[in-house]
């Protein structure tokens with residue numbers, strides 16, 4: 001398992017101090033960043049990453065759901081290098097470039113139905129903003145000026161830029177910025193606890209559209225499998241029902257596939273798995289397996305034509321680096337490798353075994369109450385004791401979420417996410433190349449983490 005590390009050198013200490021003095025981290029408490037234990041990852045190979053002291057960690061979250069082909073791929077590095085030498089940059093404002101054209105064509109070929117038009121940006125948040133602005137532009141092109149509201153779901157995450165955050169449904173991320181957020185989003189219940197028989201969660205969307213007035217609603221945005229609240233796989237019939245509702249009220253259906261696309265659920269686009277052709281799909285992360293920052297949306301062709309044929313004649317949105325030649329060259333190499341190496345088949349072949357390993361953890365550890373997920377993405381929900389149906393006390397929840405889980409995860413050398421969005425959970429979502437040996441390793445390390453969690457709960461009852 002984990003190899004312990006060399007003692008810290010003077011150079012490593014200096015690097016850590018520089019990080020603490022100058023590098024402002026994302027979503028990280030100041031006290032944690034300033035702590036002696038701050039880690040610095042310096043290299044990676046396959047499904048494993050290594051810190052500067054030589055300690056090995058299993059990348060159990062694929063970075064942040066994005067290192068889909070794993071680390072150290074020479075083909076992706078070569079694609080970037082070759083493109084950088086030939087044409088490092090030219091904007092897609094009025095001009096094409098070969099890799100952007102090829103990446104767009106490959107994505108269009110993989111996208112369902114008539115989603116054929118690809119718009120590139122640099123991140124998932126920008127992809128969401130692009131989709132929401134495109135939906136508004138489409139309605140304007142049809143003279144439906146009153147349509148601007150967006151329906152999204154509680155505990156959903158759609159990014160952190162002010163537009164994306166307006167749509168995100170995680171209270172603690174939104175609250176501090178509320179005066180700055182756009183007020184056009186309506187949040188409805190997610191699919192947690194819903195069943196195929198009831199479909200209360202899709203009914204909530206239809207009810208909201210009727211309450212707001214369909215003529216004011218622009219779009220519904222949902223992830224095929226919602227990450228916030230932990231691996232929420234929708235009940236059968238949910239997505240076809242969303243399609244029916246969107247069509248009935250003239251609302252656009254956006255699938256936010258920033259996590260779900262590029263193989264996480266065994267398909268290039270998860271919408272395919274859920275039997276639906278949305279109007280717009282957003283993507284990012286796995287499109288380059290994180291070897292370059294790239295995001296985007298793929299849109300149904302008739303909708304683009306509607307905008308182009310309107311008096312404006314253009315989709316009035318853009319970014320300097322949209323369709324960046326180096327990022328899109330890496331996307332081409334990434335998608336080619338996913339095809340030639342049968343990554344979708346690999347995920348579909350292994351998801352049953354992954355699930356079985358998670359179910360064994362559920363059966364073994366009474367601090368796990370539920371396992372949810374699909375493909376290469378699972379959430380384990382934690383309680384005090386599942387046998388007696390005892391939830392975590394407030395103090396236990398605060399302790400686990402306040403640093404205990406992070407420490408246990410790190411001590412076990414398994415980089416997965418302790419999550420507090422609506423429950424206390426552990427999320428795992430490894431690189432899609434993970435084979436039986438890596439999945440066994442994830443299970444073993446989770447056994448350790450959960451045993452330690454149970455011990456901690458017993459001493460902090």
Ligand SMILES: Cc1ncc(COP(=O)(O)O)c(C=O)c1O
Pocket residue numbers: 123124125126128157158159160223227256257258259284285295
């Ligand atoms: C579903 C979804 N949408 C949007 C985003 C925002 O992406 P980014 O962090 O690249 O801006 C994320 C990030 O995790 C996401 O999961």
